[in-house]
Amino acid sequence: MLYREAGQFKTTYAEDQQIFPIRQDRIAMALLLVVAFVVVPMIANQYWLAAILTPFLILALAALGLNILTGYAGQLSLGTAAFMAVGAFMTYNFVLRMPWLGIIPSLVLAGLCAAGVGIAFGLPSLRIKGFYLAVATLACQFFVLWVLQRVGWFSNHSTSGVITAQKIVILGYEFVSPASKYLFTLAVVAVMALAAKNLMRSQTGRAFMAVRDMDVAASVIGIRMMGTKLLAFGISSFYCGVAGALYAFCYLGTVEPEAFSLDLSFRVLFMIIIGGVGSILGSFLGAAFITLLPIILSVLSGAFSHVTGIEISYAVLSNFELIVFGGLIIFFLIVEPQGLARLWQITKEKLRLWPFPH
Amino acid sequence: MSQTRNVGDVILNVENVSLAFGGVKAITEVSFDVREHEIRAIIGPNGAGKSSMLNVINGVYHPQQGSITFKGLTRSDVDSHEAAKQGIARTFQNIALFKGMTVLDNIMTGRNLKMRCNFLQQALWIGPARREEMEHRRQVEEVIDFLEIQHIRKTPVGRLPYGLQKRVELARALAAEPEMLLLDEPMAGMNVEEKQDMCRFVLDVNDHFGTTIVLIEHDMGVVMDISDRVVVLEYGRKIADGTPDEVRGNQKVIDAYLGVAH
Numbered sequence: 001m002l003y004r005e006a007g008q009f010k011t012t013y014a015e016d017q018q019i020f021p022i023r024q025d026r027i028a029m030a031l032l033l034v035v036a037f038v039v040v041p042m043i044a045n046q047y048w049l050a051a052i053l054t055p056f057l058i059l060a061l062a063a064l065g066l067n068i069l070t071g072y073a074g075q076l077s078l079g080t081a082a083f084m085a086v087g088a089f090m091t092y093n094f095v096l097r098m099p100w101l102g103i104i105p106s107l108v109l110a111g112l113c114a115a116g117v118g119i120a121f122g123l124p125s126l127r128i129k130g131f132y133l134a135v136a137t138l139a140c141q142f143f144v145l146w147v148l149q150r151v152g153w154f155s156n157h158s159t160s161g162v163i164t165a166q167k168i169v170i171l172g173y174e175f176v177s178p179a180s181k182y183l184f185t186l187a188v189v190a191v192m193a194l195a196a197k198n199l200m201r202s203q204t205g206r207a208f209m210a211v212r213d214m215d216v217a218a219s220v221i222g223i224r225m226m227g228t229k230l231l232a233f234g235i236s237s238f239y240c241g242v243a244g245a246l247y248a249f250c251y252l253g254t255v256e257p258e259a260f261s262l263d264l265s266f267r268v269l270f271m272i273i274i275g276g277v278g279s280i281l282g283s284f285l286g287a288a289f290i291t292l293l294p295i296i297l298s299v300l301s302g303a304f305s306h307v308t309g310i311e312i313s314y315a316v317l318s319n320f321e322l323i324v325f326g327g328l329i330i331f332f333l334i335v336e337p338q339g340l341a342r343l344w345q346i347t348k349e350k351l352r353l354w355p356f357p358h
Numbered sequence: 359m360s361q362t363r364n365v366g367d368v369i370l371n372v373e374n375v376s377l378a379f380g381g382v383k384a385i386t387e388v389s390f391d392v393r394e395h396e397i398r399a400i401i402g403p404n405g406a407g408k409s410s411m412l413n414v415i416n417g418v419y420h421p422q423q424g425s426i427t428f429k430g431l432t433r434s435d436v437d438s439h440e441a442a443k444q445g446i447a448r449t450f451q452n453i454a455l456f457k458g459m460t461v462l463d464n465i466m467t468g469r470n471l472k473m474r475c476n477f478l479q480q481a482l483w484i485g486p487a488r489r490e491e492m493e494h495r496r497q498v499e500e501v502i503d504f505l506e507i508q509h510i511r512k513t514p515v516g517r518l519p520y521g522l523q524k525r526v527e528l529a530r531a532l533a534a535e536p537e538m539l540l541l542d543e544p545m546a547g548m549n550v551e552e553k554q555d556m557c558r559f560v561l562d563v564n565d566h567f568g569t570t571i572v573l574i575e576h577d578m579g580v581v582m583d584i585s586d587r588v589v590v591l592e593y594g595r596k597i598a599d600g601t602p603d604e605v606r607g608n609q610k611v612i613d614a615y616l617g618v619a620h
């Protein structure tokens with residue numbers, strides 16, 4: 001089937017403003033959802049579900065959160081992991097102290113707590129930009145972890161702030177198997193990605209991009225600088241907060257504040273750089289890439305030693321991974337700042353014209 | 359459906375405005391007024407303070423002295439959000455489009471003050487948010503038709519040639535349905551044909567919608583052709599004010615322009 005919009009005439013603005021205006025995209029999306037919700041849980045083994053697919057989805061959600069702030073609204077942040085930590089620890093506390101709430105309301109409330117912290121640490125963005133703002137969010141990163149380690153209340157006074165996430169229970173059903181945790185994560189991520197897509201194609205998204213692209217022009221047409229930037233911090237941190245909660249509840253199980261170190265913030269940042277800044281698809285591509293890279297490299301090195309007989313040590317491999325990482329980030333920053341998502345878009349544009357080059 | 363243009367009462371009154379950046383005096387004690395529905399030009403050599411004047415009017419710069427009265431409301435310090443709410447829209451000398459967005463999205467942002475749905479409704483894309491988006495899309499399409507840019511609707515603005523970018527910027531300003539439009543050198547850097555188009559659009563806007571227009575322009579032919587009255591600035595001071603014919607005959611203006619190579 002050719003990929004193009006020929007013959008698909010749009011007679012109303014509603015049709016033109018659909019989430020996926022091209023029919024082939026709609027079909028592809030529907031197929032992807034069927035595969036993710038039905039096929040994958042049936043065929044994937046426990047290792048893939050628990051150790052690869054679930055963390056991939058969670059990190060994609062965090063990347064999406066950061067992308068809303070950095071990619072769409074243009075505010076650089078290194079506090080992603082801190083907002084995730086707030087989400088994780090607050091969900092734990094809501095479930096612990098108000099068990100009658102249920103997991104979903106607890107997640108939402110924890111997300112709102114993360115949003116509150118995000119807005120508070122977003123206040124400097126009204127005055128400072130770029131590098132200096134990044135430093136301010138870095139302060140947030142250290143401050144939040146410090147508080148979580150120091151104030152015993154957050155971890156219910158456990159030693160060194162470790163928490164063990166409670167079981168997720170909805171209407172008596174317990175999400176314990178890797179497949180059920182994967183499905184829970186997938187459902188949350190799908191709903192939130194859809195909401196983000198809607199938001200970014202509405203006035204809020206346009207206001208974010210306007211502030212990012214040209215702040216004077218934005219305020220001259222009546223966009224409020226302060227409200228818009230703080231909203232971006234709030235929404236972004238909400239997403240990161242929920243991602244953090246899933247990280248604790250569906251992936252790690254037992255977490256200490258150190259799991260949400262600066263390292264994680266950088267990993268998420270690299271995901272959006274490689275995947276595509278200012279693209280929802282890019283958040284997923286970047287997360288997939290970074291989650292899969294170590295696996296691909298180890299498979300390749302396995303094949304390499306099998307063919308040549310030279311054994312590659314784990315240390316060499318993990319260093320090699322860092323080199324590939326660094327190289328790719330430099331490549332994307334210089335050559336294709338809009339990342340994999342842009343490469344994908346270029347391919348689609350070519351495909352639209354194919355087989356006629358003009 | 360074109361209404362007959364009827365220059366009315368004073369809509370904007372600039373009184374004794376002075377603006378300085380550190381030691382640089384950009385504007386010194388300038389006063390002038392703009393009447394409803396008229397096309398008012400501001401001319402003067404480079405660095406005369408013309409752009410600064412527009413920036414004062416819509417609250418980007420804050421003058422140290424003087425006041426601005428728009429539609430009967432006097433303020434010494436305007437905030438750009440307020441100015442937009444009152445119905446002032448503008449374009450910039452150096453195109454200030456949102457580079458990462460399509461033409462359509464750029465123009466849609468022009469309608470932000472008229473949108474009422476909150477972000478939660480937008481995230482859910484439920485009834486009201488969706489209807490609102492469609493309704494504003496329809497209005498934006500009218501602007502797009504008016505300025506004849508249908509063919510580039512979905513193009514990212516960064517890929518457009520300069521002349522079209524200027525037109526998109528005008529479209530974004532028009533989408534706000536402003537009462538007063540401030541245009542900072544809308545024809546600078548255009549070829550003759552593009553200039554003619556832009557002239558026609560400016561006149562049409564003024565004619566169809568009755569929009570009051572304050573225009574900075576270097577091309578004297580254009581200024582004399584389309585404006586009702588002209589303010590002349592030099593070194594931040596007003597040196598002449600009147601109809602194109604009056605201004606053309608003014609000795610100070612002749613001197614100012616002969617002193618500068620164009």
Ligand SMILES: Nc1ncnc2c1ncn2[C@@H]1O[C@H](COP(=O)(O)OP(=O)(O)O)[C@@H](O)[C@H]1O
Pocket residue numbers: 379382383384402403404405406407408409410411
């Ligand atoms: N943001 C600014 N900071 C400092 N000086 C400025 C700024 N904007 C304008 N100026 C100065 O004010 C004077 C008037 O500039 P401008 O209003 O741009 O003139 P024009 O538009 O008539 O060419 C110039 O001397 C310019 O250097």
Ligand SMILES: [Mg+2]
Pocket residue numbers: 408409410451
């Ligand atoms: Mg100027």
